Amino acid sequence: MKNPPTYRDEVVPFTARDGFACNLIHVLGKTSPTRGPVLLVHGAGVRANLFRAPAEVNVVDYLLSLGYDVWLENWRGSIDLAFNSWNIDQAAVYDHPAAVDAVLSHTGASTLKAIIHCQGSTSFMWAAVAGLLPRVNVIVSNAVSLHPVIPGWSHLKLPFAIPILKGQTAYIDCQWPDHPDSSIARAIVEAVRLTHHECNSIYCKMVSFTYGAGFPALWSHANLNEDTHTWIHQEFGKVPITFFEQMIECVRAGHLVPKTNLGLPADVTAQAPQTDARFALFAGLENKCFLPESQQRTYDWLNAHAPGRHTLHLIPNYGHLDVFMGKDASEDIFPLMAQELEAA
Ligand SMILES: [Zn+2]
Known part of the structure; x- marks a missing residue:
């Protein structure tokens, strides 16, 4: 510690x-x-x-x-x-x-x-x-x-998922496992549980689902100590759909x-x-x-x-x-x- x-x-x-x-x-x-x-x-x-x-x-x-x-x-x-x-x-x-x-x-x-x-x-x-x-x-x-x-997977995921999410929520929240505030939130947490098996932290998996293509997406588990892997829980929260919409346009424009x-x-x-x-x-x-x-x-x-x-x-x-x-x-x-x- x-x-x-x-x-x-x-x-x-x-x-x-x-x-x-x-x-x-x-x-x-x-x-x-x-x-x-x-x-x-x-x-x-x-x-x-x-x-x-x-x-x-x-x-x-x-x-x-x-x-x-x-x-x-x-x-x-x-x-x-x-x-x-x-x-x-x-x-x-x-x-x-x-x-x-x-x-x-x-x-x-x-x-x-x-x-x-x-x-x-x-x-x-x-x-x-x-x-x-x-x-x-x-x-x-x-x-x-x-x-x-x-990455290629994000090219497929983002333009497909963001228009669907937009009508139902203003954000994706990596805290949803603790307090899902909509039916789409509960559905996403369940989908993440079913598709991510890389570790025992639902918050780590939510971050991977939200931000990238990978298991995990933003780090290698071998590079983090155990305290940091636990600490992730409190450090990630809501990110607005507007950000993803803009990033799709930026990626397309180059x-x-x-x-x-x-x-x-x-x-x-x-x-x-x-x-x-x-x-x-x-x-x-x-x-x-x-x-x-x-x-x-x-x-x-x-x-x-x-x-x-x-x-x-x-x-x-x-x-x-x-x-x-x-x-x-x-x-x-x-x-x-x-x-x-x-x-x-
Ligand atoms: Zn993890």
């Missing part, structure tokens, strides 16, 4: 640019930071706490040990905030610029670095290349950014496409990146949610605009989330991310 953390949280509320109430968790270590702020941005249907899996050393522990000032963003996709049928353009235009402003205002720093994951990554990268995050100078992105590519008219270009890749930030893209080669090809395509696009400036790390034996939650990620992954945060 991991020792209790030696840090405490300061919750800093911030208001997104459309008025939506979000917050930041400022993680205060035993000593004052010796390096600048790093903002960590979670994915869909989870929350800021996702970065604090009970591995012996998680990414927050690791960054604190290096002296970073660590901030975790709860944007509108967080299960700690009011449920809403969000899309990623709203997160890009309304949430992340306001979060960056809040961190810089609180710390007095002039710039910050970011580590972003999945839909926190798509939306944050979108904001960055659209010129909305001029004070973010290094961005470490995991799994997917501007060019989502999904790049992110907006759902609302917030001033983002219809094709995010049609213009050069409007930022001086340096990008380090990570992808687990075993990712069964978004294929590593996703990050490869974004890297190729970035590299075409600034040859040699950005980096791509394709990581063997890791998938989607064990990159952060894995028991050995502090040896296999975090040093590479820290190296990228520090590179000139």
Whole structure:
């Protein structure tokens, strides 16, 4: 069992640019930071706490040990905030610029670095290349950014399932095994029980059903310790159908496409990146949610605009989330991310 953390949280509320109430968790270590702020941005249907899996050393522990000032963003996709049928353009235009402003205002720093994951990554990268995050100078992105590519099974499952679900529920909830709130919820939990036999956690199986093609979809069981496999239960919740609808359109287009008219270009890749930030893209080669090809395509696009400036790390034996939650990620992954945060 991991020792209790030696840090405490300061919750800093911030208001997104459309008025939506979000917050930041400022993680205060035993000593004052010796390096600048790093903002960590979670994915869909989870929350800021996702970065604090009970591995012996998680990414927050690791960054604190290096002296970073660590901030975790709860944007509108967080299960700690009011449920809403969000899309990623709203997160890009309304949430992340306001979060960056809040961190810089609180710390007095002039710039910050970011580590972003999945839909926190798509939306944050979108904001960055659209010129909305001029004070973010290094961005470490995991799994997917501007060019989502999904496995063949998801190509079949999503366009078939989402229109059916849409008429019956506004969300899929990985907490449904505890409190199914509709007949479709009960049917899905039963279907997951009947078709997934990879482990004894119905919550782990619900996550696989919801987010990918695999048993399990977002991690390899061999990469997680037992505490983390149990901890998953409390970390995954509702994800709106609107998100899946948007992702189907993005996958078909081959790049992110907006759902609302917030001033983002219809094709995010049609213009050069409007930022001086340096990008380090990570992808687990075993990712069964978004294929590593996703990050490869974004890297190729970035590299075409600034040859040699950005980096791509394709990581063997890791998938989607064990990159952060894995028991050995502090040896296999975090040093590479820290190296990228520090590179000139
Ligand atoms: Zn499992």
